[in-house]
Amino acid sequence: MARLPFDNDIKTLRFLSDEMTQGDLGDKVGVTRQTIAAIEQGKYSPSLEVAFRIARVFGKPLEEVFRWAGD
Amino acid sequence: MSFREKIHWVAFVGLLAGFGWYFLSYPWETANTRMGMLTSVWMLFPATIIFLVPMIAGSAYFAIRAPKEANLREDEREKLIHLKGTHAAYYPLVLGVWANIFAMINGLIYGWSVNILMATLVLAELVRVGAQLYYYRRGY
Numbered sequence: 029m030a031r032l033p034f035d036n037d038i039k040t041l042r043f044l045s046d047e048m049t050q051g052d053l054g055d056k057v058g059v060t061r062q063t064i065a066a067i068e069q070g071k072y073s074p075s076l077e078v079a080f081r082i083a084r085v086f087g088k089p090l091e092e093v094f095r096w097a098g099d
Numbered sequence: 100m101s102f103r104e105k106i107h108w109v110a111f112v113g114l115l116a117g118f119g120w121y122f123l124s125y126p127w128e129t130a131n132t133r134m135g136m137l138t139s140v141w142m143l144f145p146a147t148i149i150f151l152v153p154m155i156a157g158s159a160y161f162a163i164r165a166p167k168e169a170n171l172r173e174d175e176r177e178k179l180i181h182l183k184g185t186h187a188a189y190y191p192l193v194l195g196v197w198a199n200i201f202a203m204i205n206g207l208i209y210g211w212s213v214n215i216l217m218a219t220l221v222l223a224e225l226v227r228v229g230a231q232l233y234y235y236r237r238g239y
Contacts, residue, residue, distance in 0.1 A: 058174065059174040059175065059176065060101055060168075060171060060174050060176075060177065061101075062100075062101045062104075062176075062235075063174050063175075063176040063177070065238075066176060066238040066239055069238060071237065071238030071239055072176050072238055072239040073239075074175070074176075075175050078175060
C-alpha cells in the first residue's frame with residue numbers, strides 16, 4: 029500500500045491531552061476508534077472536515093497536527 | 100475489530116455455509132428440466148435460513164456486547180470501504196449475466212438459468228463482503 033504523503037502528530041497530542049484514548053477522540057470527532065487508528069498509522073487519509081475536527085479537539089491549527097512529508 | 104467488521108465476517112461465513120450447502124446438494128442431473136427449476140426454488144428456503152440465522156444471531160450477540168458501537172453511524176472511512184466493495188462486486192455480476200445469456204443461447208435453461216443467476220449473486224456478494232473485509236483489515 030502506498031504511504032500517504034503526510035505525517036501526523038495525533039498520537040503525541042492524545043498523550044499530551046490527559047492520555048486521551050483513540051475511542052475518546054473518535055467520539056469527539058464523530059468517527060470510529062478504528063478510523064482514528066488508521067489515520068494515526070498513516071493508512072487512511074481523512075477528509076478535510078475530519079482533519080479540521082481533529083485539530084479543533086486539540087486546539088491546534090491544522091498544520092500542527094498534519095505535516096506534509098512528500099515531494 | 101469494529102462492530103461492522105464482525106457482522107461482515109458473519110455474513111461471509113453465512114454465505115459460504117448456506118450457498119455452499121445449496122450448490123453441493125443440488126441435483127445437477129435434473130437442472131435442465133422444469134423439476135430442476137422448482138427444486139432450486141425450494142432449496143432456496145433452507146439456504147436462506149442457514150444464511151440468515153447466524154446473521155441475526157451474530158448481529159444480536161455483537162450488539163448486546165457492544166451497544167455503543169452498534170449504534171454508531173457509518174463514518175467516512177466505512178462509507179468508502181462500503182463503496183469500494185460494492186464497486187468490486189459489479190464485475191462478477193456482469194460476468195454472471197453474460198454467462199447466463201451464453202448458457203440460454205446454448206439451450207441450458209430452467210434450473211441452469213436459476214442456478215447461474217444465483218451463483219452470480221452469491222459470488223458478487225462474496226466479492227463485495229470479502230473486499231470490504233480486506234479493506235477493513237488493511238485500514239482502508
